[in-house]
Structures are given as C-alpha cells and as structure tokens.
Amino acid sequence: MSHSSMWDSISGIIRRDLLLAMRRWSDAAMSVFFLVIVVSLFPLGVGPEPAVLRTIAPGVLWVAALLTCLLSLSRVFTPDYLDGVLEQMVLVPQPLSLLVLGKVLAHWVISGLPVVLLSPLLGLQFGLEGEALGVLVLSLLLGTPTLSMIGAIGAALVLGVRGSGLLVALLVLPLYVPVLIFGAGAVTSSMAGIGGEANLSLLGACLVLSLFLAPWATAAALRIALE
Amino acid sequence: MLQAVGLSCRRGERRLFSDLNVKVERGKLLAVVGENGSGKTSLLRIFSSLLPPEDGSVRWEGQDIHQLKELYSGHLMYLGHLNGIKDDLTAVENLMSSMALAGEPCSERGAKEALEAIGLKRLVHRLPSKVLSQGQKRRVALARLWLSTRPLWLLDEPFTSLDTASTAVVTQRLHAHLQREGLVVVVTHQEIALPAERLQQLRLAG
Numbered sequence: 153m154s155h156s157s158m159w160d161s162i163s164g165i166i167r168r169d170l171l172l173a174m175r176r177w178s179d180a181a182m183s184v185f186f187l188v189i190v191v192s193l194f195p196l197g198v199g200p201e202p203a204v205l206r207t208i209a210p211g212v213l214w215v216a217a218l219l220t221c222l223l224s225l226s227r228v229f230t231p232d233y234l235d236g237v238l239e240q241m242v243l244v245p246q247p248l249s250l251l252v253l254g255k256v257l258a259h260w261v262i263s264g265l266p267v268v269l270l271s272p273l274l275g276l277q278f279g280l281e282g283e284a285l286g287v288l289v290l291s292l293l294l295g296t297p298t299l300s301m302i303g304a305i306g307a308a309l310v311l312g313v314r315g316s317g318l319l320v321a322l323l324v325l326p327l328y329v330p331v332l333i334f335g336a337g338a339v340t341s342s343m344a345g346i347g348g349e350a351n352l353s354l355l356g357a358c359l360v361l362s363l364f365l366a367p368w369a370t371a372a373a374l375r376i377a378l379e
Numbered sequence: 380m381l382q383a384v385g386l387s388c389r390r391g392e393r394r395l396f397s398d399l400n401v402k403v404e405r406g407k408l409l410a411v412v413g414e415n416g417s418g419k420t421s422l423l424r425i426f427s428s429l430l431p432p433e434d435g436s437v438r439w440e441g442q443d444i445h446q447l448k449e450l451y452s453g454h455l456m457y458l459g460h461l462n463g464i465k466d467d468l469t470a471v472e473n474l475m476s477s478m479a480l481a482g483e484p485c486s487e488r489g490a491k492e493a494l495e496a497i498g499l500k501r502l503v504h505r506l507p508s509k510v511l512s513q514g515q516k517r518r519v520a521l522a523r524l525w526l527s528t529r530p531l532w533l534l535d536e537p538f539t540s541l542d543t544a545s546t547a548v549v550t551q552r553l554h555a556h557l558q559r560e561g562l563v564v565v566v567t568h569q570e571i572a573l574p575a576e577r578l579q580q581l582r583l584a585g
C-alpha cells in the first residue's frame with residue numbers, strides 16, 4: 153500500500169474524531185469544568201494560606217490533570233466498539249498501530265490540550281508565577297500525551313467488560329505514577345530554584361517510550377477485544 | 380479465489396463447525412445459510428481475518444490470509460451486522476469518513492451519488508444519522524458497495540431492515556459486482572434473486 157493511502161486513513165480518522173468532538177462539544181466542556189472544579193476544591197478545603205497553596209499546587213494540578221484524562225478514556229474506543237467502526241478500523245489495509253496513534257492524537261487534542269491551555273490560569277490561582285508557571289505548562293505539554301498513550305492501552309483492554317469505568321482506573325492509575333512524579337517534580341524543583349530540566353527530560357523520555365510501545369500494545373488489545 | 384481448508388471454529392464450549400471446506404471462484408456469490416447460532420457470522424469473521432479459526436486456514440488466491448495480513452485487507456470490503464456509522468454525523472459525512480478510513484477516499488459528490496443510487500433522497504443526506512430509521516442507516520452503510528473497488532465483499536445480513544425496493548437495488552449491485560469478476564460472501568436468511576450459475580450455497584448444520 154502506498155504512503156498516500158496510509159495518510160488518507162490516518163488523517164481520515166483524526167478528522168472524523170475531531171468533527172465528532174465538535175458535534176458533541178458538551179463532553180469536552182464537561183471535562184474542562186471537572187478540572188476547574190477539582191482544582192478549586194483544594195483552596196476551599198486546605199484554607200487560603202498562600203504559602204501552603206503554593207506548596208501543594210504542582211501536586212494538585214497534576215493529579216487533577218490525571219483524573220481529567222482518566223474520565224475521558226471511556227470515549228476513546230467504546231463508541232467505536234459499539235457501533236462497529238472498530239471492526240472497520242481493524243480491517244483497514246494499514247498497520248493498526250498507526251491508526252491507534254491517530255486516534256490517541258485526536259483524543260489528546262480533545263482532552264489533553266485544553267488542560268495544557270488552561271493550566272497557567274489555574275496555576276495563578278495557586279500563586280505560582282514566573283518560571284514555575286512556564287515549567288508547569290511545559291510539563292503538562294510533555295506529560296498529557298503520555299497519559300493519553302498509556303490510557304489508550306487500558307481503554308482497549310477493558311473493551312466490552314462490565315464495570316469498565318472503575319477497572320480502567322485501577323489498571324491505568326498505577327501506570328500514571330511516574331508521569332505524575334516527574335511532572336509535579338519538575339514544577340516543585342523549579343520553585344525551589346534548582347530548575348526543572350532533569351524532570352522535564354525524564355517526562356520527554358516517558359513520552360518517547362510510550363509513543364513507541366503504547367500504539368503497538370493498544371492494537372494488540374483491540375484485536376483481542378474483537379475476537 | 381477464496382478457499383477455506385479444514386476450518387473449525389469453537390465459541391466457548393460449543394463447536395460450531397469442523398473440517399469445513401469450501402471454494403468460491405471469481406464471479407460467484409456464496410450464500411451462507413443456516414439456523415441462528417449455527418456459526419454463519421463466525422465463519423464470515425474468520426473469512427475477514429477478524430477471528431482466527433481454531434484449526435484450518437483461509438486462502439485468498441492460494442495464499443494464507445494470516446500471512447498476507449494487511450495486503451489481504453486491501454482486497455476486502457467487510458460489512459458486519461453493525462453498520463459502523465456515527466449517530467452524530469450526516470449520511471454524507473459517514474460515508475466519506477468510512478471510505479477515507481478504508482483507504483479509498485471519495486469526493487462529496489461521489490458520496491451523494493452513491494447514497495442516491497441506494498435510494499436515499501437528498502433531503503436525508505444532511506440529517507444527523509441518529510434521526511434515520513434502521514433501514515435508512517443500513518442503506519448508508521451499504522452505500523459503500525457503490526464506491527468500493529475491492530474484489531472481495533463479505534456481507535453479514537445485508538438485507539436486514541431493507542424494504543423490497545432497496546433489496547432489489549442491492550441485489551442488482553451484487554450482480555454487477557459479480558459480472559466484473561468480483562466475489563461475494565453473504566450471510567443471509569433470504570433468497571437472493573440472482574441467476575443460478577452465479578450462486579453457491581453453504582448450509583451450516585449448527
């Protein structure tokens with residue numbers, strides 16, 4: 153098969169997913185509201201002490217980003233599985249892992265990118281400023297695609313299973329731990345004045361690793377789900 | 380030529396069929412018939428490579444489809460009992476995106492012509508698919524038959540919820556495909572109004 157038809161398939165899948173997200177924009181909007189509300193609960197619970205808020209900010213923002221990604225995982229493959237599009241996807245004369253990469257990219261644009269764009273505002277709310285704010289955005293920019301990648305494996309594994317919402321959380325959250333540690337660590341160390349470069353590099357490494365391994369693992373899981 | 384050699388299939392504890400041999404030449408339609416639960420859909424999914432057989436192999440032009448992998452998918456159009464269309468997209472968008480996904484992109488005009496060929500009027504093209512009836516949704520899925528250039532068509536109950544007029548139109552389309560040396564495998568409960576020399580029947584015992 154030629155490169156052009158490979159590109160047709162992948163861009164076709166990305167375009168369709170983005171179009172569907174625009175038609176159902178309320179789903180994406182709900183994720184964003186969820187993020188804002190979760191993040192706003194902490195100052196209410198912990199109290200308005202600026203020093204405390206600044207200390208917990210990296211962890212809170214990162215955990216909230218993680219949960220937002222988790223909530224949207226059920227929308228990656230389940231609708232396609234139920235309406236038969238997934239069968240068509242598996243039978244496309246292109247490597248399934250490349251199509252999966254397209255789907256995950258679309259998922260990131262819909263659910264990860266808004267988190268990245270909103271994060272400076274949420275960071276300000278916690279009294280982050282200057283370099284720390286920049287590192288927060290950068291860490292989320294590197295980290296959220298990894299979350300989508302890892303999440304896709306979980307979403308594919310639980311296809312067609314009863315109570316899959318909770319199961320996918322149990323499967324995926326432990327795998328998110330390194331991303332959480334490096335992501336929140338980058339912001340914390342930048343606030344401490346030692347720079348976040350080391351943690352950001354590790355986040356980048358996680359992203360590269362997941363780009364290589366996750367589409368392949370997800371494709372294998374999807375094939376099993378369809379048998 | 381599509382050939383099944385010594386196929387057997389088991390779903391859970393039940394053996395659906397074993398040592399099944401069948402050969403379909405170009406220009407022929409294989410109608411797979413049998414009771415509910417006799418393994419018709421499983422056989423079609425084995426033919427499509429979605430389901431690996433427990434034993435035996437499927438050969439396309441003499442080569443095992445599990446060795447051909449994506450090359451085989453390039454010869455194949457599969458329509459399962461699910462329509463594979465999105466409720467939030469219009470008929471035209473659905474058709475265009477499933478053709479693009481299959482690697483055979485079509486123009487908006489081509490999509491509209493295909494939809495008209497299967498009897499969906501222009502008025503319906505712009506509606507989101509969730510307001511269409513079951514039969515209309517099935518027709519949106521079947522409109523791919525007018526656009527696909529693949530030689531092998533695998534169709535699972537294509538005539539479900541179609542009215543008599545649409546059934547005749549689809550049958551004509553199958554006939555045209557057979558005349559161009561195409562090859563069709565259909566799972567169905569209905570009689571297919573095609574010349575006898577084009578038809579081949581496989582009855583699964585169940």
